[in-house]
Amino acid sequence: MSFTLATWNINSVRLREELVLKLLREEAPDVLCLQECKSPVDKIPTEGFAALGYEHMVANGQKGYNGVAILSKMPLEDMGREDFAGLGHARHVAAKLPNGVIIHNHYVPAGGDVPDREVNEKFGQKLDYLSDMARDFRNAAPKRAILVGDLNIAPREDDVWDHKKMTKIVSHTPIEIEALYDVMTAGDWLDVTRADIPEGLLYSWWSYRAKDWDTADKGRRLDHIWATSDIAASAHGSRVLRPARGWEKPSDHAPVFATFDI
Incomplete structure (x- = not known):
């Protein structure tokens, strides 16, 4: 079985429904994982997605904030959601x-x-x-699993536009990077994107504050696709759809893709 997966912080699925539809029409991933949906589950606009073949969804919603959803052409079995750090936020779904x-x-x-x-x-x-994530993965020892999302950390020096300037900026501080790698080690996860694209600057987020985000290009790689080591070698074709950051009324994130042959 071969399938392509995409992950995208959409920054309001209702406000940017048309952008999601554009992505589904033009790129047609088999699975699309969304973050920051900012919507209760029953208010997510699923009708248009279903019309394009994405008839299956598992989601964890929250009015106005947070929220995650998995859209799929294939049937999905709901595997639950965790409230890491006990925040009462809709930040995880499986x-x-x-x-x-x-x-x-x-x-x-x-x-x-x-x-x-x-x-x-x-x-x-x-x-x-992050600490709770690591604890959970140590206990669960996941196998045949993929982890995606806006992890809000750019761990490598070439995941940010200027490593020296960014070391004291939230998302690229040593303590955050150490915590993220602890999560990775705890679940035996491998960074699929960087396995495919091992060298060079690579970003998935550009601030709204930049007058010309494309020219300034002060980006960060905050969005990730990982896989457990037992299936990571099946991944290929990783890419960031940078042009999506320039679509009309865009999210400040661009979608990240990978294909798996499992």
Whole structure:
């Protein structure tokens, strides 16, 4: 079985329904994982998605904030959702594909502006969320699994536009990177995107604050696709759909793709 998966922080699925439909029509991934849907599950506009063949959805919704969803052409088995760090946020959902592969879709807290949990509660919540993820994966020892989402951390030096300038900026601080790699080690996860694209600057997010995001190109790779080591070698074709960042009224994130032959 071969399938293509995409992950995208859509920054409101209702506001940007037309962008989701454009992606589904033009790129036609078999599975699309969305983050920051900002919608209760019953308000997600599924009719248009179903008309394009995406008849299956597993979601974890929240009015106005957070929210994650998995859309699929293939049947999905709901595998639940976890409330990491006990925040009461809709940040995780999991689903099983017909081939038995489980997809975990995460929206990790952004962490605010100050990388110090003593003065910034949001940064502490982010670290606690990552710690709970690592604990969960150590206990569960996942196999035949894929993890995707906006993890809100750009771990490598070439995942940001300027490593030296970014080391004290939330999303690229050493403590966050260490926490993310702890999650990766705990679940025996491998970074599919960087296995396919091992060298060079690579971004999936560009700030709305930039007047010309494309020319300035001050990006970060915050969106990830991982797989457990038992299936990671089956992944190929990784790419970031950078042009989507320039669509009309875009999300500040671009979709990330990978194909799996499992």
